[in-house]
Amino acid sequence: xxxxxxKIGLIGLGTVGTGVFKTxxxxxxxxxxxxxxxxxxxxxxxxxxxxxxxxxxxxxVVNDPEIDIVCELIGGVEPAFSLIKKAIENGKHIVTxxxxxxxxxxxxxxxxxxxxxxxxxxxxAIAGGIPLIMPIKTILAGNKINKIEAILNGxxxxxxTKMDVQGASYAxxxxxxxxxxxxxxxxxxxxEGFDAAYKIxxxxxxxxxxxxxxxxxxxxxxxxxRAQDMLAANDLGYKIKLIASAKLDENGNADVRVHPxxxxxxxxxxxxxxxxxxxxxxxxxxxxITLSGxxxxxxxxxxxVIGDILAIAAELGKTDYLLPMMRCCHxxxxxxxxxxxxxxxxxxxxxxxxxxxxxxxIGTICAENDISLASIVQRCVSEDNTADxxxxxxxxxxxxxxxxxxxIEQDGNIVxxxxxxxx
Amino acid sequence: xxxxxxKIGLIGLGTVGTGVFKTxxxxxxxxxxxxxxxxxxxxxxxxxxxxxxxxxxxxxVVNDPEIDIVCELIGGVEPAFSLIKKAIENGKHIVTxxxxxxxxxxxxxxxxxxxxxxxxxxxxAIAGGIPLIMPIKTILAGNKINKIEAILNGxxxxxxTKMDVQGASYAxxxxxxxxxxxxxxxxxxxxEGFDAAYKIxxxxxxxxxxxxxxxxxxxxxxxxxRAQDMLAANDLGYKIKLIASAKLDENGNADVRVHPxxxxxxxxxxxxxxxxxxxxxxxxxxxxITLSGxxxxxxxxxxxVIGDILAIAAELGKTDYLLPMMRCCHxxxxxxxxxxxxxxxxxxxxxxxxxxxxxxxIGTICAENDISLASIVQRCVSEDNTADxxxxxxxxxxxxxxxxxxxIEQDGNIVxxxxxxxx
Numbered sequence: 126x127x128x129x130x131x132k133i134g135l136i137g138l139g140t141v142g143t144g145v146f147k148t149x150x151x152x153x154x155x156x157x158x159x160x161x162x163x164x165x166x167x168x169x170x171x172x173x174x175x176x177x178x179x180x181x182x183x184x185x186v187v188n189d190p191e192i193d194i195v196c197e198l199i200g201g202v203e204p205a206f207s208l209i210k211k212a213i214e215n216g217k218h219i220v221t222x223x224x225x226x227x228x229x230x231x232x233x234x235x236x237x238x239x240x241x242x243x244x245x246x247x248x249x250a251i252a253g254g255i256p257l258i259m260p261i262k263t264i265l266a267g268n269k270i271n272k273i274e275a276i277l278n279g280x281x282x283x284x285x286t287k288m289d290v291q292g293a294s295y296a297x298x299x300x301x302x303x304x305x306x307x308x309x310x311x312x313x314x315x316x317e318g319f320d321a322a323y324k325i326x327x328x329x330x331x332x333x334x335x336x337x338x339x340x341x342x343x344x345x346x347x348x349x350x351r352a353q354d355m356l357a358a359n360d361l362g363y364k365i366k367l368i369a370s371a372k373l374d375e376n377g378n379a380d381v382r383v384h385p386x387x388x389x390x391x392x393x394x395x396x397x398x399x400x401x402x403x404x405x406x407x408x409x410x411x412x413x414i415t416l417s418g419x420x421x422x423x424x425x426x427x428x429x430v431i432g433d434i435l436a437i438a439a440e441l442g443k444t445d446y447l448l449p450m451m452r453c454c455h456x457x458x459x460x461x462x463x464x465x466x467x468x469x470x471x472x473x474x475x476x477x478x479x480x481x482x483x484x485x486x487i488g489t490i491c492a493e494n495d496i497s498l499a500s501i502v503q504r505c506v507s508e509d510n511t512a513d514x515x516x517x518x519x520x521x522x523x524x525x526x527x528x529x530x531x532x533i534e535q536d537g538n539i540v541x542x543x544x545x546x547x548x
Numbered sequence: 549x550x551x552x553x554x555k556i557g558l559i560g561l562g563t564v565g566t567g568v569f570k571t572x573x574x575x576x577x578x579x580x581x582x583x584x585x586x587x588x589x590x591x592x593x594x595x596x597x598x599x600x601x602x603x604x605x606x607x608x609v610v611n612d613p614e615i616d617i618v619c620e621l622i623g624g625v626e627p628a629f630s631l632i633k634k635a636i637e638n639g640k641h642i643v644t645x646x647x648x649x650x651x652x653x654x655x656x657x658x659x660x661x662x663x664x665x666x667x668x669x670x671x672x673a674i675a676g677g678i679p680l681i682m683p684i685k686t687i688l689a690g691n692k693i694n695k696i697e698a699i700l701n702g703x704x705x706x707x708x709t710k711m712d713v714q715g716a717s718y719a720x721x722x723x724x725x726x727x728x729x730x731x732x733x734x735x736x737x738x739x740e741g742f743d744a745a746y747k748i749x750x751x752x753x754x755x756x757x758x759x760x761x762x763x764x765x766x767x768x769x770x771x772x773x774r775a776q777d778m779l780a781a782n783d784l785g786y787k788i789k790l791i792a793s794a795k796l797d798e799n800g801n802a803d804v805r806v807h808p809x810x811x812x813x814x815x816x817x818x819x820x821x822x823x824x825x826x827x828x829x830x831x832x833x834x835x836x837i838t839l840s841g842x843x844x845x846x847x848x849x850x851x852x853v854i855g856d857i858l859a860i861a862a863e864l865g866k867t868d869y870l871l872p873m874m875r876c877c878h879x880x881x882x883x884x885x886x887x888x889x890x891x892x893x894x895x896x897x898x899x900x901x902x903x904x905x906x907x908x909x910i911g912t913i914c915a916e917n918d919i920s921l922a923s924i925v926q927r928c929v930s931e932d933n934t935a936d937x938x939x940x941x942x943x944x945x946x947x948x949x950x951x952x953x954x955x956i957e958q959d960g961n962i963v964x965x966x967x968x969x970x971x
Contacts, residue, residue: 144833148690148833149690164915191888242645248687254833254834254835254837255837256679256683256688256731256837256839258687259682259683259686259687260679260682260683262685263682263686263855263858264671264679264681264682264683264852264855264856264859265646265679265851265855265857266854266855267572267850267851267854267857267858268851268853268857324937326929393816393819393840396816396819408849410567410571410846410847410848410854411677411841411842411847411848411851411852412677412679412841412842412845412847412848412851413841413842414677414678414679414839414840414841414842415838415839415840415841416679416838417816417837417838417839417840418834418835418836418837418838419834419835419837421838422835423833424832424833424834424835425833425834425835427690427833428688428690428691428833428835428940429687429834429959430833431689431690432687432688432689433687433834434690435686435689435690435873436686436687436689436873439873440867442874443867443868443869443872444863444866445866446866449863449866450858450862451860458907477574501667511636
């Protein structure tokens with residue numbers, strides 16, 4: 126081991142870890158000297174791999190005095206949380222792809238790192254290979270960003286795209302996606318929006334320079350989106366996407382959410398298909414920009430991990446306070462608006478029990494709840510004398526909308542879908 | 549003037565300079581202390597503007613010992629070239645938006661800056677507010693980028709979008725764009741592709757880490773694109789865009805060009821309309837990413853200038869060698885492939901003098917020149933007994949294509965358009 130090489134300790138050698146290892150192999154000034162894994166004897170898809178650097182004890186990595194940078198790629202809260210803190214105490218800089226840990230304990234971790242004058246970089250935690258965190262913190266640093274709309278979960282975007290293209294049901298496409306490895310056996314983390322919620326929590330925190338608390342992020346998954354909704358949305362000039370969004374109003378109040386949304390076909394996000402991710406940011410002075418690319422996978426995610434490693438390596442030993450722009454120390458926690466108090470446009474699909482006078486009745490209920498309608502269309506009358514009615518509203522307060530839905534259902538109709546529409 | 553403030557000297561207070569000035573006003577640690585302008589008495593659209601910081605002598609800015617960073621926003625080769633060199637000699641770091649200067653004298657400037665241990669940052673020179681240069685040099689640093697396809701000129705993209713939407717001619721839309729201020733009175737720099745060529749020269753240089761010489765960049769403008777071509781492209785599933793592209797083959801040979809291109813509607817670039825810019829980058833390990841946003845304008849461009857200023861400011865005085873990743877010192881100059889030796893797909897629009905047997909004849913000429921056809925369509929027969937024939941080829945060597953075109957014309961037909969197709 127040469128003294129002038131920068132030494133990396135890897136925790137986790139799964140898909141991303143393997144990509145990182147392979148990509149760093151040709152570097153002469155950087156070397157991965159220790160890797161913690163679950164199973165030492167598992168075959169590794171890496172050429173010229175030296176098994177002797179493996180250990181099953183993660184603490185051998187974080188306690189190794191030779192190691193400069195610890196790269197945590199196991200995910201989840203524990204043991205990652207304790208390992209990272211120990212590594213920082215031991216004087217290591219951190220590179221991580223752990224979105225859940227950052228969303229749940231980011232504040233504590235970043236303050237802890239700052240106290241020890243170490244950096245935690247996490248480009249790979251949000252939107253895989255898309256350059257996002259570093260650009261926001263460096264070249265976009267002069268901006269007041271006040272709006273984010275993003276597709277941050279590849280699994281759900283794959284499912285929604287397939288539903289749209291094939292006219293297939295959620296259940297059928299999920300099964301297919303599981304077969305192809307695009308969705309996990311227990312898909313809850315993706316399809317219920319947890320994964321996207323973790324990511325938007327950290328993304329909004331750095332973009333707004335105010336800490337967002339995960340518990341204040343409204344979350345709704347894609348399990349109730351129907352093939353019929355896709356069709357209706359298409360006819361109206363929209364695509365349905367699982368959108369992670371964050372807004373900051375003039376008073377500094379944040380509105381952060383994850384839910385399905387009708388996105389205008391004129392919007393770039395409407396054309397982001399399958400496992401691709403995309404992030405649209407708006408702010409002053411930059412205006413509106415969109416960054417898109419692969420949101421997951423061995424190599425795209427490795428690109429971001431390695432970018433972080435190279436950024437640390439470039440300044441390591443050359444300054445007492447490296448990467449000043451990449452530090453994360455937001456004292457202020459954002460006040461978050463309750464979803465009930467937000468104002469949105471809605472797409473509503475109603476199955477009306479009795480066709481006669483039903484459009485008038487629905488119109489009256491909406492008017493009584495201060496809801497203006499942009500369009501109301503009766504799409505088809507089935508043989509059982511019910512009608513499918515599609516409504517698009519103007520801007521409405523969420524609580525008024527929920528009230529109206531209750532009344533429409535009390536009237537004997539079935540509300541099949543209530544999906545917010547991009548404004 | 550407080551001693552701990554970072555002092556900026558501005559050369560040029562036009563559109564971008566004004567945006568920079570306004571955006572920096574609230575900063576407490578950064579101050580613009582001197583601004584060189586053509587006309588001191590011109591009214592400035594800036595609140596609380598102190599006229600006493602103005603000078604008509606640019607050398608007062610670059611020679612001011614108090615100034616830490618010189619921000620050059622006048623464009624063109626001279627006097628910008630001499631001013632920047634003088635400023636570097638005087639120990640200043642440089643922020644510039646000057647794409648022409650970088651394309652023509654980048655190598656000399658960057659070497660000169662490196663010799664004096666100063667940085668030249670230029671995020672605003674390419675694609676306005678889109679984060680591009682800094683991401684490529686930092687978070688994407690671990691990638692071997694081998695392909696760029698980009699819309700880098702807002703004026704031509706505006707004209708092409710309008711031609712597409714309105715079915716209007718180039719001449720009509722240009723006139724309209726000039727009226728709205730989107731095109732200059734002499735539009736040559738934009739419509740003949742010079743502006744995009746400057747930008748792709750520097751962009752390819754940093755992406756490939758090999759210097760590209762401007763004279764090796766093939767350049768073709770949009771003045772020959774017809775409304776009929778737009779229509780035909782649309783029918784075939786394409787949009788026509790002015791694409792700045794750069795490819796690096798496995799042998800390290802570069803192919804850098806600016807010309808109109810048929811872009812598949814499935815591609816993100818096809819949906820980048822009006823003055824928006826976009827850059828698609830492909831490489832390993834990241835895969836393919838696309839960055840889009842405003843390519844020009846007071847505030848978007850100011851965002852990039854200020855990002856560069858803040859990056860320098862963050863490290864100024866804290867390290868002897870600031871921003872190591874942002875340095876530009878490519879010793880190697882790329883070998884560039886002559887356009888004649890490149891392989892492309894083509895869209896060809898032919899007006900055939902005599903309908904009888906003409907498709908067969910064109911097919912024979914193509915076959916003799918080793919050109920396979922993907923489709924050949926006779927679109928309409930006019931009253932004068934001519935036929936409009938649209939051909940899409942498979943991959944063909946450029947010199948074979950040019951040869952075939954000559955023979956088709958010698959046969960009495962008119963080749964109205966020859967536009968390359970995205971592969």
